[in-house]
Amino acid sequence: MARDAASLARTLAERHAARATFTSIFDEDETPDLAFAYEVQAAFVAGLGGDTAGYKIGLTTPRMQEMCGVSEPICGVVLKGRILRSPATVRAADYVRLGLESEMAVRIAPGADQRGLAVRDLPAHHLIDQVCAGFELVEDSGADYRRLTAASIVADNGWNAGLVFGEPSPAAAYGPLRGRRGVLKLNGAAVNEGKSEDVLGDPLNAVRWLAGRLQDRGGLKPGMWVSTGAIVPTRFVAPGETYVFEIDGLAPVTLKVA
Numbered sequence: 001m002a003r004d005a006a007s008l009a010r011t012l013a014e015r016h017a018a019r020a021t022f023t024s025i026f027d028e029d030e031t032p033d034l035a036f037a038y039e040v041q042a043a044f045v046a047g048l049g050g051d052t053a054g055y056k057i058g059l060t061t062p063r064m065q066e067m068c069g070v071s072e073p074i075c076g077v078v079l080k081g082r083i084l085r086s087p088a089t090v091r092a093a094d095y096v097r098l099g100l101e102s103e104m105a106v107r108i109a110p111g112a113d114q115r116g117l118a119v120r121d122l123p124a125h126h127l128i129d130q131v132c133a134g135f136e137l138v139e140d141s142g143a144d145y146r147r148l149t150a151a152s153i154v155a156d157n158g159w160n161a162g163l164v165f166g167e168p169s170p171a172a173a174y175g176p177l178r179g180r181r182g183v184l185k186l187n188g189a190a191v192n193e194g195k196s197e198d199v200l201g202d203p204l205n206a207v208r209w210l211a212g213r214l215q216d217r218g219g220l221k222p223g224m225w226v227s228t229g230a231i232v233p234t235r236f237v238a239p240g241e242t243y244v245f246e247i248d249g250l251a252p253v254t255l256k257v258a
Helices: 005-017 034-048 062-068 150-155 203-213
Strands: 052-058 074-079 083-085 088-090 098-108 128-139 160-165 181-186 189-195 225-236 242-247 253-257
Touching: 005 034, 005 150, 034 074, 034 150, 052 098, 052 160, 052 203, 074 150, 074 160, 083 088, 098 160, 098 181, 098 203, 098 242, 128 225, 128 242, 128 253, 160 225, 160 253, 181 225, 203 225, 225 242
Parallel strands: 052 225, 083 160, 088 253
Antiparallel strands: 052 074, 098 128, 098 225, 128 160, 181 189, 181 242, 189 225, 242 253
């Protein structure tokens, strides 16, 4: 297999076009470092085309890390054309296997910069100006979760297939992001729940982690959205289902699956 990032990215694109089952882009006998995996990701995303609207952060909770068998957060690019507003509808047939991750999403505030994002005693509204409940659309292409590595998911852009946003609230009025309960409902019945502090202790910590990760890649910019990580583990969907995710103090986000 070719070892340069561009060739690996083309192979990834071909696998997606063929709706192939997910397997690592890397050889079984190698353990690529994350830096190289992010190079592959950048080449793969460039091939998709479109403007960057923000980033997703993944594997930020113990439950999600255990589910995927990895021990560190990852991030991926969210393209502007893949953002939907609640209530939204997607077709399950458009994906190999579609999962939903129930998250809190935030928008980077005007005037926020990388140095400010690294200051841990700044209140949230100095760094972000909007917050909402959201779903990350996850295309795992039928992956075998017993054989995953962080690098293999990173290279495939963290499996991001888009975001669905609920109505945002001003961050200054909303207050602290931690201490918020999130409940996922399927066809009106609660099926799982979690706490916002499960996300690296505070979703704002996830934003600061991302800022550090992106320092050499242009950084976070004002107006970008960040999906901070799954409060509720991935839920795989089927046609005819309607999902609602509610976080204390925020408008719910709704997604119908056709």
